[in-house]
Amino acid sequence: MTNRLMYFRKAVLRASASAIVVSTGLVPMTAHAQDAAASEPQAEEQRAGGLGEIIVTARKRSENLQETPVAITAMNAEMLEAREVNNVAQVAKFAPNVNMSPVANISGSSATITAFIRGVGQTDFNITVDTGVGIYVDGVYVARSVGALLDMTDIADVQILRGPQGTLFGKNTIGGAIVVNSVQPQHEFDLKLEAATGRFNRADFKGMINVPLSDNLAMRAVASYETRDGYQKRLFDGGRQGNKDSFGGRIAFKWEPTDKLTVSLSGDINIRREEQTAISLLELQDQNVPLRFVDIPNSATTPGGPNRQIAAPSSMYFWNKIRVTDGSCGAPWGGFGVPGTLAPTGNPACASTRWITGDIDTTWAGGVNRSDFDLWGTNLTLDYDFGDFSLKSISAYRDQSSHMEYDFDGTPHTILRIASDIDVWQASQELQFTGSLMDGQVKFVLGGY
Numbered sequence: 001m002t003n004r005l006m007y008f009r010k011a012v013l014r015a016s017a018s019a020i021v022v023s024t025g026l027v028p029m030t031a032h033a034q035d036a037a038a039s040e041p042q043a044e045e046q047r048a049g050g051l052g053e054i055i056v057t058a059r060k061r062s063e064n065l066q067e068t069p070v071a072i073t074a075m076n077a078e079m080l081e082a083r084e085v086n087n088v089a090q091v092a093k094f095a096p097n098v099n100m101s102p103v104a105n106i107s108g109s110s111a112t113i114t115a116f117i118r119g120v121g122q123t124d125f126n127i128t129v130d131t132g133v134g135i136y137v138d139g140v141y142v143a144r145s146v147g148a149l150l151d152m153t154d155i156a157d158v159q160i161l162r163g164p165q166g167t168l169f170g171k172n173t174i175g176g177a178i179v180v181n182s183v184q185p186q187h188e189f190d191l192k193l194e195a196a197t198g199r200f201n202r203a204d205f206k207g208m209i210n211v212p213l214s215d216n217l218a219m220r221a222v223a224s225y226e227t228r229d230g231y232q233k234r235l236f237d238g239g240r241q242g243n244k245d246s247f248g249g250r251i252a253f254k255w256e257p258t259d260k261l262t263v264s265l266s267g268d269i270n271i272r273r274e275e276q277t278a279i280s281l282l283e284l285q286d287q288n289v290p291l292r293f294v295d296i297p298n299s300a301t302t303p304g305g306p307n308r309q310i311a312a313p314s315s316m317y318f319w320n321k322i323r324v325t326d327g328s329c330g331a332p333w334g335g336f337g338v339p340g341t342l343a344p345t346g347n348p349a350c351a352s353t354r355w356i357t358g359d360i361d362t363t364w365a366g367g368v369n370r371s372d373f374d375l376w377g378t379n380l381t382l383d384y385d386f387g388d389f390s391l392k393s394i395s396a397y398r399d400q401s402s403h404m405e406y407d408f409d410g411t412p413h414t415i416l417r418i419a420s421d422i423d424v425w426q427a428s429q430e431l432q433f434t435g436s437l438m439d440g441q442v443k444f445v446l447g448g449y
Contacts, residue, residue: 057179058161060168060445061390061434071162073098077183080152088135088150088158088180089113095160098176102149108276108406108418110244111373113149117162120175127422134165134173137180138266140379140396141170143426147270147375147400151248154208154222156183170449184264185218185254186210200229202244216256223249232278235357236366236412242278247271264381272373280360281410284353287314288339290321316343316351319415355411367407367417375400389435399425 054065056074065074073095075085085091092100092115099121101114107125115121115133122132125145135142135150142148152158158180165173190210197203206224213219225247230240252266292312299308320343321333329350333340343350355364377398384391402422409416433446 056157056159057181058159058168060432060447061443070165073160073162074157076157077155080155080158085152087152088148088178089115090152091158091160091178097162098160107146108404108420109146109272109371109373109402110246110274110277111149111270111272111375111402112146114145115148115175115178117160117176127424130172132172132175134169134177135180136169136177138182138379139381139392139394139430140377140398140428142398143172144424146402146422146424147373147398150180151224151226151246151270153206153224153248154183154220154250156181168445168447182250182252182266183220185220185252187212187215187218198228200231200243202228218254219251220254221249221251223247230275230278231361232280233362234366234369235362235364239275239369241275241363241365241369243275245272245274260385262381262383262385264383265379267378268376270373270375272371274371274373275369276365276367276371276405276407278360279363279365279406279408279410281356281364284316284351284356284410285314286316286320286343286352288317288342290314290317315409315416319413320350320352349413351409351411351413351415363410364412365407365410366412367414368405368419370403370405372404373400373402386435388437389433392432392434394428394430394432396429397425397427 054074054076055062056065056068056072057063058068058070058072065072073091075083075091075094080091083090083094085094087102089100089102092098097118099116102110109125112125113135114123114125115131115135117133120132122129122145127144127146131143131145131148135148137150142150158178161169161177161179163176165177169177188210189212190208192206192208194206195204204224204226206222208220208222210218210220226244227246228244230243232242233240248268248270250266250268252264255263255265257263290313292314293309294312295307295309297307300306301308320329320331321340323329324331324333327349329343330347331341331343331350343352345352345354348354357363375398377396380393380395382393400422401424402420404418404420404422406418406420407416408418428449430449431447434444436443
């Protein structure tokens, strides 16, 4: 038995060695076959340096991405279309260290964005709060997160610049900057129509037309309408929320009276009439005291001393206990600071775990089901090329109005709700003077905003 086993092992080793030798001999033949099968355009591209040239404007000038000392993720129109990117938040799926949510925290509006780059950003959508990541559309800074969720309709490229970008983009870019450039009018006729449908009565329509009006003047117009029923059912009243009902449009003119001067004038609009965004109640904790004091780990001011404490109020406690005076809940309460009784889960008048559905497609939220948004803006850009120097002027105005309702307690009761009426306008003027000296060895940027 032992001799047979040894013989079997030697046979296996010989077979394995033979297989390795045969595989090694086949490798050059396979590689040669692949080289021979390579197409001529691919061979030309490899001889030219591999990938095609990617032009970015991260430093206020057009330059090769490979020569730009900035951490950039750039996507052109073809890449956006191939990946079916419909809004700026979806770009984050293809960029490292970037996280963007299409709805800001408790905003209730589908036109709001939360952007983080390398962990730096801002979750608050309030108009008095500056963002941590700057968003720029055709050179114009979008000052607030409300209205910053841009549709990717007729976009030339998107550039995500990671890290602090305050040197060239100013404040509110400590996390980075997102640069969006629209397709400019071209001197040839072009027409494009697109339609899509899907679940929940989805119907999307997009159209673009480009018309050369003269030898030096062109016009480009884009319009899109997207509608979809809400995917989340409201068990409280049988309604729905989380729908889509948005119209957007843009018209642009490009005039080149001389070889040196380019004048671009554009206007855009976005109108939304939607229900509030979807919300799911994941957890609800009631407590029998109005304030709970919680230790902060490792917060002792002296070695071996006690940790600092924070007071954690319970909104559910005040609903379930204080409102007992009108019989809305019925949980006993012994007075402020005196422990009471946890809210009975069987009482529908109480805020309790009975309102957790465990299904993201259903909710017990009973707040006002409304989210309206109106935005319009205009942009005038003058660009004069002196040769080694270039002067650009960007004049812009944007105006938006929105009314949002949001019920973020997830119960039929009026506990934690927010209503926002936001009216914001911004007027901006920027000058950029760029150029190079000493045969391109020195490049400079001067600007004012």
